[in-house]
Amino acid sequence: MTAKPPSAPPRPGGLLTLGPDGPAQAGAAPSAPRSPAPRxxxxxxxxxxxxxxxxxxxxxxxxxxxxxxxxxxxxxxxxxxxxxxxxxxxxxxxxxxxxxxxxxxxxxxxxxxxxxxxxxxxxxxxxxxxxxxxxxxxxxxxxxxxxxxxxxxxxxxxxxxxxxxxxxxxxxxxxxxxxxxxxxxxxxxxxxxxxxxxxxxxxxxxxxxxxxxxxxxxxxxxxxxxxxxxxxxxxxxxxxYRVGLPVVRSIRHGLVVEEIRPEGPGVVTVILRGRHLERLAVSGGQFFEWRFLARGMWWQAHPFSISARPQPPYLRLTVKCVGDFTTALAGLPAGTRVALEGPYGTFTAHALRTRKVALIAGGIGVTSVRSLLEDLPKGTRPVVVLRASSEEELVLREEIAELVKWHGGRLHEVVGPRTAQPIEHLAELIGDIKKRDTYVAGSESFVASVTRLLALLKVPQEAVHADVYAL
Ligand SMILES: Cc1cc2nc3c(=O)[nH]c(=O)nc-3n(C[C@H](O)[C@H](O)[C@H](O)COP(=O)(O)OP(=O)(O)OC[C@H]3O[C@@H](n4cnc5c(N)ncnc54)[C@H](O)[C@@H]3O)c2cc1C
Known part of the structure; x- marks a missing residue:
């Protein structure tokens, strides 16, 4: 099944409160095109x-x-x-x-x-x-x-x-x-x-x-x-493709950090402003390799998913601070220039095989699920399961709730240690999981345990789509 863009995707959350122009202008801005369908x-x-x-x-x-x-x-x-x-x-x-x-x-x-x-x-x-x-x-x-x-x-x-x-x-x-x-x-x-x-x-x-x-x-x-x-x-x-195209794209879009705001414990949302973002073809669920052109950081590119589809002139990612790069990123000043390589990834609506969808996100895996939700065709009635160790770690939850409501789906928030909330519980929440395309995003161990469980439940392999936050 080829995914159709939703007729009127909602524009919830963070981006809309951006800048002096306010929600009206950001909401009225044209959307960027999706990445081309796979061949x-x-x-x-x-x-x-x-x-x-x-x-x-x-x-x-x-x-x-x-x-x-x-x-x-x-x-x-x-x-x-x-x-x-x-x-x-x-x-x-x-x-x-x-x-x-x-x-x-x-x-x-x-x-x-x-x-x-x-x-x-x-x-x-x-x-x-x-x-x-x-x-x-x-x-x-x-x-x-x-x-x-x-x-x-x-x-x-x-x-x-x-x-x-x-x-x-x-x-x-x-x-x-x-x-x-x-x-x-x-x-x-x-x-x-x-x-x-x-x-x-x-x-x-x-x-x-x-x-x-x-x-x-x-x-x-x-x-x-x-x-x-x-x-x-x-x-x-x-x-x-590894040098020329990223350089051309980075120059064309001229991205700079507009604002970095806290999103949860050790998690920040980075809002970028750029030119011609209405021409940047990217699907919800995809990621870029980002290069922040600041001292000590410019020479490394790190992968982060977009946590919302572009709303020209803005692009957004949400980052959990786990190491030296991500911690330094959280402290970058506004105006820092940013280069990008991509978009990459097949964790998109193009991968849909059935008419219904389940989305399971572990921790910061919520970012790609959040942007993918914007791209799902109407009628997919997504069942979304967000898994986190504590309430505060359920970042972007209001935006997800709003998108799920718009799609007529269901949202389950599963909070607590793994011993109290075994992985089997996630599948039980979905119910008709065998009839759905299931998208799973998060750490290597989280995605591995969920996909193992889905295999045990005899969910067809081609209906399982994984976004592992490690390459
Ligand atoms: C497809 C994809 C999408 C991702 N999306 C997000 C996101 O939306 N939000 C988010 O917070 N994190 C995301 N990540 C994870 C993020 O890339 C790492 O947490 C980050 O690169 C860690 O860098 P660090 O130097 O701060 O930490 P480090 O302590 O250096 O690394 C922590 C772990 O991150 C991984 N990592 C480090 N550098 C890289 C690299 N250059 N390329 C790939 N993996 C690396 C390694 O597995 C490492 O063990 C994503 C990863 C992938 C592969």
């Missing part, structure tokens, strides 16, 4: 192209070695080394594509799924590339009738572009070692992200030796061209 067929096509590309890369390696080369000393190892190198490098290219934020892919799969795939795939290219280096060294040593360690020097120094490729390989291995969970969890997320960027450099350093030395490429200008274009296009996509 899963296009993504299926892209996946098929990527799969064919993998087959072709393996095929290239299989056909690059003749029978006589295979029979020569070191032949089998050189063949295997080429195969692992091509397969590993191709999978590295896929990893880059998975995090390039191509909009039509992101709109179908969501950043969380793409990141999950990226992480699951990660061990394969690095293992294949390490195998490539070891097996080729063995092959060259066998061909030269020398020892493996003895062969390393001539290999690195005796071939064009091997020096920089070796530097790229060392960098790649170092970053991969740092990715092991026991090491990674000790590194601050921002530092980890900065370190991870060097993977692009490592891949770039390794590129030239593939073209100049790879048996599948030497003497095959067409293959060289296709491989080079594939890598250049992937680099272009990363630059366009």
């Amino acid at each position: 899963p067929l296009l993504v299926d096509l892209a996946v098929a192209v990527v799969a064919v590309g993998f087959g072709l890369s393996v095929g290239l390696a299989l056909t690059a070695t003749s029978h006589s080369q295979l029979a020569a000393p070191g032949g089998p190892a050189l063949f295997l080394g080429n195969l692992t190198g091509l397969a590993g490098t191709y999978l590295a290219l896929v990893m880059v594509l998975l995090i390039s934020r191509i909009p039509f892919v992101e709109q179908v799969l969501g950043q969380d799924t793409l990141l999950r795939w990226h992480r699951r795939l990660a061990p394969w290219p690095i293992t294949l590339i390490i195998a490539h280096v070891i097996i080729l060294t063995i092959g060259y040593a066998q061909a030269a009738h020398t020892g493996i360690l003895h062969e390393i020097g001539p290999l690195v120094n005796g071939f064009p572009d091997m020096g920089i490729a070796t530097a790229g390989f060392v960098l790649m291995v170092a970053i991969s070692v740092a990715s092991f969970y026991p090491i990674r969890r000790r590194i601050k997320r921002e530092n980890w992200w900065a370190l991870h960027l060097f993977m692009y450099l490592a891949l770039a350093l390794a590129f030239a030796h593939e073209i100049v030395l790879g048996p599948s490429f030497v003497g095959h200008p067409m293959t060289q061209l296709v491989w080079s274009v594939a890598w250049a296009a992937s680099a272009g996509l990363v630059l366009a």
Whole structure:
């Protein structure tokens, strides 16, 4: 079912009391458009192209070695080394594509799924590339009738572009070692992200030796061209969607902090003012990566959902102070400039499969539920369950109540410790949960326990939509 925008969404709560112009002007301002509907067929096509590309890369390696080369000393190892190198490098290219934020892919799969795939795939290219280096060294040593360690020097120094490729390989291995969970969890997320960027450099350093030395490429200008274009296009996509588009959008909208107001214990609402927000296509339930251009903060982007659909010239997010960034954010002065990347996420009305909806928010997960409520089609009669440890933590509750009333739905507020309010209770409150699309938002553990429960209750998987506040 394709979601239709509500005929007259209410404009409750905080935003309306903003600024000297008051509610009338904010309420009369034009709404921003929704993000485009997902096109899963296009993504299926892209996946098929990527799969064919993998087959072709393996095929290239299989056909690059003749029978006589295979029979020569070191032949089998050189063949295997080429195969692992091509397969590993191709999978590295896929990893880059998975995090390039191509909009039509992101709109179908969501950043969380793409990141999950990226992480699951990660061990394969690095293992294949390490195998490539070891097996080729063995092959060259066998061909030269020398020892493996003895062969390393001539290999690195005796071939064009091997020096920089070796530097790229060392960098790649170092970053991969740092990715092991026991090491990674000790590194601050921002530092980890900065370190991870060097993977692009490592891949770039390794590129030239593939073209100049790879048996599948030497003497095959067409293959060289296709491989080079594939890598250049992937680099272009990363630059366009991770750098270019966010810069253009940030300049176009010129967002600044208008006001930061307390919303509850350790929770603030940040109201931003910007230009042309009526042209910013974003759906309720989506999030942006926000960069607050203040000293010590500008270099990190953090994800926060919009807690209301844009009401030009205003945009709003609601933030729980849990660490250094969010605490600093709460103290930012008005006028601080803000850059944004996105919108991202599939936690939107586009995901609806049935006519009725249940929304379950744990703690600060209420933010995406709040903006999603504005986008639900009339007739979905949402049953909303807000879960919090204490009454004061039920932030945005009046706005939610007003929206639920407008939709003719029901609101349940579940307050207290988890022992007193077990997760099973949330589903009981909804009643006909199997007949509804259920949206769940909040911390990783909250969403995991609710989705586990929904699976036990045999709620169809495609009717469950999760917004996990951790990437
Ligand atoms: C899709 C999504 C939507 C979110 N929406 C909201 C929201 O509307 N309101 C809200 O208060 N919080 C939201 N969050 C959570 C918010 O991003 C983190 O609480 C915040 O980044 C913490 O930063 P910190 O430095 O203050 O805390 P830290 O102590 O550094 O981090 C606390 C936890 O937040 C997560 N985190 C930290 N930095 C990042 C990052 N750059 N990217 C992703 N996760 C990170 C980590 O899991 C970490 O364990 C959302 C998260 C996601 C993934």
